[in-house]
Structures are given as structure tokens and as C-alpha cells.
Amino acid sequence: MDKQEISRYFKGLQDQICTALAKADGANKNFETDLWQRQEGGGGCTRTFTNGAVLEKGGVAFSEVFGTLHPNMAASLGVADGASFFATGVSIVLHPLNPMVPIIHMNVRYFELDNGLYWFGGGIDLSPHYVNDNDAQWFHGQLKTICDTYDANFYNKFKTWADDYFYLPHRNETRGIGGIFFDQLNEKSTSFNKQQLFSFVKAVGEAFAPIYAYFMKNHKDDSYTDAHKNWQYIRRGRYVEFNLLHDRGTKFGLESHGRTESILLSMPPQAQWQYMHQPALGTAEYLTLAKLVKGTNWLSTT
């Protein structure tokens, strides 16, 4: 398959996910659509959902961009200045209204250079405001099942990659309970050919909507208090810290003059920072913080 086929697939995946999420939200509204062009080549379609019944703010962004590689990136890839690239993908962040529903992030992407080098990347990770062991076990179980269909080592490898990537060193906290994260997958880095890797990436992309619909359905009617909302705002603050300080997609997007509003779609509708906020010993907030550590085997916490 060529890059156009991959790009077309991603565009279709975006629509399929938006339809499924709008249905799961149940507010009888649809995603809004913004088409945009990139001056240097390509463009995208940003779809947003605001003030639904379950989703307070969500974005499902598709892009297909191409042109000349930024000199810094050419240097880091060890290719000549002036090399052409093509990149396409779908990127999602959803911030729910109810603090008992987790924040979720998903990305699938494809990148190629004019010298024939290509790779796939992506992943799904969950940032619950309150960590629930059963949910975490179910979530990681879903991801493991997808991975195991392809390679018995994928889940452990990509789960560890997510633990290492979605980490805030200045807080000594993981962003959430992780999930899977993978990058630069191609014939050289795996035992699969391009068609097989594309199939794996499709499986990840198509698993996203059912996984999040499960959390929406199970927790949208959970009761909560102002104290729970307050904690949600603080956790959203951590989400902001990760995305602006560490997220490579955000940094790359802003540095390469991407579309700011599409890149910062990942920002929460509202966030808070309180100096020295520390949950009281034994509270649900305290227990959640204690679980935000690298290396947890979520498949066997219950």
C-alpha cells in the first residue's frame, strides 16, 4: 500500500471514531468540523466536540502534511538537508465532564521520507482522575489482546514505552495508568512487513472507540462532589504540564508552525494549580497519587 492509501484510511478512521463517540455521548449532537491548509504543504481536518452529555471537550484531529524536512529534524534523522517528508495521522484527546470518567489519548501515525525510509507510530493511554484497579486491568487487557495477535512481546515492550514516555519527572508521577506507546515501527525494527504493521496500527485505531465507550457508559452516571471536581481540575493541570513541557507531538507541531488550535486541542477546558496541594492520607486522591508510578503491572492489581 502507498502513503495515500494509509492517509485515506486514517481519514475514514477519524469519521468512524467521531460517529461512535457522538453516539456514546448521547447528547444528540455531532462533532464540528474545521478544514485547514498548511502553507508549506498539506493540511487537515480538525473535529471537535464541546459540552456534550459526557464529553466536556474533545478533539479528533486528522492531518496529512508534506514538504521539506526542518533542518533540525533532518539532522536528527541523519538525512540530507532538503529531504522531503510525508506525515499523516489521527490524534485524539478527550476530557470528560464527570471526574469518574478518565481522560483518554490516542494517536496513530505514519511518516515517510523520499529516500524510502518509513515508520508507523501510535498508542492509546488512559489518565483517570481516580484510578480504579478493575478499569485499569480491563483497559490493559484490551491492549494486550490486540498486541498479542501480532507479537507476544509487543504488549510488554509498548507498555513499558508508555510508562517511560507519559511521565512527569518534576512531579515523579506518571501522567495516568499508561497504556501502549510505539514509534518507528518498520521492517528493520520488527519482524513484520509494512502491510502487517499497517494492520496492527489499524487494530489499535479501531479498538479506541469501543474502549472509550466502555468507560463513558460505565461511569457517566457516577455521582461526584465539588471536591471530586476540584481534584479533576488539578489532574488536568498535570495534563497541561505534560503536554506543554514534554509531549513531542505538541513541541514538534508548534515548532514546525503547525496549526496552533489543532495542536492545543489537547488542553483541558479548565485546569487548576494550588500551591503544595497534598491529598490527605488514605483519601481516594491520595490512593490515586500512590498508584501513578512507573512499572505497575495493571493486569494483576486486582
Next chain:
Amino acid sequence: MDKQEISRYFKGLQDQICTALAKADGANKNFETDLWQRQEGGGGCTRTFTNGAVLEKGGVAFSEVFGTLHPNMAASLGVADGASFFATGVSIVLHPLNPMVPIIHMNVRYFELDNGLYWFGGGIDLSPHYVNDNDAQWFHGQLKTICDTYDANFYNKFKTWADDYFYLPHRNETRGIGGIFFDQLNEKSTSFNKQQLFSFVKAVGEAFAPIYAYFMKNHKDDSYTDAHKNWQYIRRGRYVEFNLLHDRGTKFGLESHGRTESILLSMPPQAQWQYMHQPALGTAEYLTLAKLVKGTNWLSTT
């Protein structure tokens, strides 16, 4: 004067500013105090003020840290690995409750290496949620007066430096109306000796409290609506973007394992992000955005 004298002065300045701000706030409460130690050498005193009558969240941080320079920084300064440094300063960010009162930031700092190289840095800049030309003129006038006492070129030079520094390229917006920003001032970069430069830095530090007390007094009782608060939260979101994406002090602090809660004291109590938020033509919010451009001569806008 030696580094200890400068550090003692900064510690005293911190207390003097906290006393003046608490008085101007008028809620009959004092700044809280947290003393902390840095494992690698030195420590600090972080003073915070929360939910006052005028100040919703404010921090006045003093630190005096020393030890071995981080290899990256040694390389960027062109000194040998293993060089010792000493750094001391006061850093302030204040987020007011009333959106008609501006956010303010101030920093004065001193840095020296064991090879005798030293410099002073600092500045004061203002981020109004709503730009008021008279206030901007008064503010820049105050800064110009301080600068002119020392060097007829200081104001223009440091004002331009602030314009360039407090800028969000991905928004094509300045953070606010700027002010003055200066760094690496010493005998080599100016026509002044160390004593004179210290005197200039003192003048900047001592001007801070009266300047901000002026804005607190003049605007704390201004009326405002929910729409004004909403805009304040959006502007606070921009403040977060600048500090996490661009502010060198924040980046340096977090990378050098500084005290996270003291570094992120600059974060607002609450912030918002709305996709594609654009103020309607001719509104106060629209006019403010139109004024957040580099190179404005605030001394002659009225």
C-alpha cells in the same frame, strides 16, 4: 560587595515586598512561609499568598543555590565541566482576583562562577487581562524613570528585550504589555561597575511593590461580569503556555531539579482553554488582543 551581601539584600527585599503587598491587599492576612533546602547546595524561602481580597494567588520566592554547574550549562557558558556556581534572586508572580487588575511578574537575580565571571539579571513586566492605555503609559513611565537614572539607553534596550522575550510565537501574541527585561549585566556588557549595577537592580526591586500597589488600589473595586472572568481564565491559559513552553527560569529550574512547587508558583489558580476562541470585533477583548504586539511605544499611546 560580595555574593553574601547581595543574597542578604534579596532576602530582605522579599520580606519588604511581602509586607507591602499584604498591606495593599487589605485582607488582614500575611504571606505563608516555606523554607526548603536543595540537596546539591543552598535552598530558599518560598512565600505565598492565597485568596486575599485582591490577590487570588501570589508567590514571592527567594533562593540562594550553589554547587557544580550542570554540564549543559557549563558547555553553553564555555567553562570547564565541574565549575562551581552561585545564584541568588527573588522571583514574583501575582494573579489577582479581579480581571481588571493585571497579572505582574518581577525577577531580580545574581549569578557568579568560581572563575570570577558574574552577572545581574531581572525585570518587571505586566500582563493585563484588559489593556488600558493610561495604565500602560504610567507603568512604562515608571520603568523608564528608573532606567534613565542609570543610562539613557537602558529603557529602550530592556523594553525591546522584554518584547522579544515575553512573546508566544505560536499565538503571534506578546504575553502582555511587556516592561523591562535584562540579563548578563556586568562590567563587560555595560559601562557600569558591579556596585553601580547592584544599585540599579536594587532600584528595580524596590520599585516593584509601589508599582503593583498602584494597580491593586486603582482597580480592585472595578466591576466585572462572568464574561470578564471567562476572558481572564483564557488569558491565564496563555500565561501557562508561555511559562511552560518558553520561560527559561521555569525550564532551567525544572531541568536542574529545583523545587517544583516553588517554580510552578507562577501557574494561575485556574485557567481555561476553548477551541478557536475569538473575541467579537470591537469588544474590549478584541481590542486587547489587537494591542498584544511587539514594538508598541506605550509611552505615547494616549
